[in-house]
Amino acid sequence: MCLGIPGRVVEIVDGYGGQLALVDVSGAERKVNIGLLEEDPVRPGDWVIIHMGLAVERTDEAGAREALAGLRLLSRGEP
Numbered sequence: 001m002c003l004g005i006p007g008r009v010v011e012i013v014d015g016y017g018g019q020l021a022l023v024d025v026s027g028a029e030r031k032v033n034i035g036l037l038e039e040d041p042v043r044p045g046d047w048v049i050i051h052m053g054l055a056v057e058r059t060d061e062a063g064a065r066e067a068l069a070g071l072r073l074l075s076r077g078e079p
Contacts, residue, residue: 003051003071003074004049004050004051004056004057004067005025005049005050005051005067005068005071006025006047006048006049006050006059006063006064006065006067006068007023007024007025007026007030007032007047007048007050007055007064008023008024008045008046008047008048008064009021009022009023009024009034009042009043009044009045009046009047009048010022010023010024010029010044011044012034012042012043012044013031017035018034018038018041019033019034019035019038020032020033020034021034021042021055023048023050023055025050026068030050030053031053032048032050032053032054032055033053033054033055034048034055035054036054036055036056037055037057037058040058042055042058046058047059047060047061047063047064049063049064049067
């Protein structure tokens with residue numbers, strides 16, 4: 001099982017072959033590699049699931065909320 005953190009793309013960073021984005025993760029901006037999603041490129045405003053600095057899948061706002069709720073449950077140690 002892989003844990004992923006949801007984030008919203010703020011901007012694509014210049015250079016890096018279009019494979020780096022600035023992503024808002026719970027109010028903090030992080031640089032995330034988006035190269036795994038190059039077949040369906042992400043744009044500012046899109047939601048992604050991040051694992052170890054890599055955007056591993058696209059999602060929507062509802063999916064992001066669901067992923068965040070799951071992470072909150074895990075942090076409390078609830079099944």
